[in-house]
Amino acid sequence: MQRKYLYATTAIVVIVIAALAAYWAWQMQPTTKTLDFWAPFSGEQATTDFWGNVSEAYKNQTGNTIRISMYSGDEFFTKLTTALGSGSPPDLFVTYGGGELDTYVNESAVADISNLYTESWAQSQIGAGVKDAITRNGKQYALPYELQTDWLFINRKVFENANVTIPTMDTGWTWDQFIAASNKIKAAGIAPVAMSGADSWSLSFPACYIHERANGANAFKDALTRTTNFTDSYTKAYSQLKQWVDGDYFQTGWATTHFYDAYQYFQAGNAAMFIQGTWAVGMVSNNANMTLDVVQWPYLPDQPTANKVIFGSSTNIAVAAASTHKNEAEEFLRFISKPEWQVKYAKDTTGPLAQTVTLPSGTYPSTMNTVLTAITNTPTLILRYGTMAPKDLGATIDEQNLLVFTGQKSPADAAAAIEAKAVQVLGPVH
């Protein structure tokens, strides 16, 4: 009997001690919070450094830690999907808006942060265009941070060596002039265009422009709203794209070259042109031997050059609906929107800001200033089609771009595949 009492007393003492220890641990836990922030900028050193600096400054001011995880594009979406689906997402994450944000909003995966937009700094810094891109049903679901646009970048030295005139941003090239220049460069033994066929997203840049130039700025939107089909416009665009590819204007091995390798090829002077987003400006700025120039994508002969259209997308930061630190996350968004951090971001990364902040002169390299001036003079800025469309349809469009580029599908078949997916995702044409 006595032994039984001994056991029972010991058990009670252990339980009491454990409870006291748990209470003590709970009391002692830090009042500061740790927030996770995921972004698809792996390998972009300047950007990674910036976010490291800003999170350190934020910690010094608030005591809260921002744990930053950088991933590559595909890896980012795979991990984010899994994290969101399992109910344990990062507190903050990057979104490119468009169909991707539609999914998050429709499935209540992102928090409504409209309250931020009522604050004076947001009203003065966030313009209507970028605000619209993250607004759904009158509510705002992300903070625009960067506005990347797509251009035809030029290695000036290669052009000069090949004796080819570079057009000005205002005049631009017609398609025939572009092809003539490409032929001249090719004859000089240089690849006219550095292309990265291993990354289907990068093929979407010329594909979007070719579609727009062939069919006009509204053709894609009309097909998305199902007032027209995708078949006709894409058959036309892909036919032109195929002709361009068949002209053999890309570097050897382009079909399995990744973006960064294509960029290396371009900046080493082995290719004359590179169609990319404005991030290329920042990448090239480290190369003192290279002079970068930029022009718009060529127009078809019958297109008025005044009808300027530029493709791009904003990089936005969303707060996860399942985050348990929403207030701190919003505080962080306020923090990074402070003009001093915006200026630092522009300086450190040369990334074009989505928010309107006065920048000291000399913040950007001259090429970026040319781009920014061109954007101001451009009446229409369109979200890249793969981003604008619902993500599953966008993936199909990117996939068909790739298959036409590599000659594995005819223009008509690829266009039909896009339309078939559109019928599945959006329904038939009205």
Added chain:
Amino acid sequence: MVKLRIKTGSKRIIARYLLLLPTLLLYFLFFMYPVINGLSLGLYKYSGVSQVKYFIGLRNYADIAIDPQFHNALKNTFIITVVNSIVQFVAGFSLAWLARKYVRVGSIFLSVALIPIVLSFVSVGLMWTWFYNSSFGLLNGIFDFLHVNNALNFVGLPSIPRSLTANPSTALFSVLLTANWHGIGLYAVIYSAGLRSISPSIYDSMKVDGLSDLQKIRRVIFPMLKDTIALALVLVIAASFKIFELVYVLTGGGPGRLTDVISLYLYRYYASFQAGYASAVAFYMLIIGLVLVVIQFKFLRTEK
């Protein structure tokens, strides 16, 4: 008080099942449940970012079955599986046989062949990407140094493309070459262990009987190594069927989708918010994998 009397034999049976229970529970939890759940997810339009799902019946399964891109990925996966099985069996066994026959030189070869095994597929993929690179790759450097293409042209043969990974006719070959370079060492070691497990007296008696190497292998060694060969084949088939990282890094499934494999096809759909479709692909993979296993078991049973 009523006491239940259980016979000793029944007690033993119950005890056996009780001992098996934790394993069965874990098996159900971590294997059967995901499989069943995956099968059911394939019946939905499901992005994966939340629990929102729309039931669409067998549409995902039907779409996959008629998708030419899936057929292409499946075809490539089968080619990789068959070629890897044959090459790694032949080369692995040959290496092991040579290592047994010429102990000193053979063991050096065996050690060298084993080195790639310790490297991850990602490292191997990156290394071979540089090796194949059309501008600064070692392979083209060797070809240029030896004037291989000039020699080929001289005898009327076409040149070897500058970029093996980007050329439609050689892209899959470049994947196969890399995969087999990586895999041969492991199978050489497995076969080598098998050869060592055979009693030296058998080797002596084969020598006394005056059998040639081919006769030794065909009539004595293969029948004795049947279990080892079966194990090695199961491993190589499983590894080849699930191949992902190497293709992802080396060619990205390209040019276009010419070197696409099933796991890469699945991954692309999952990364574009089509988790329901990707689950259906995974279920197809499971079924095909099961069929392969069943065929293999049947083959082994017949052999026994």
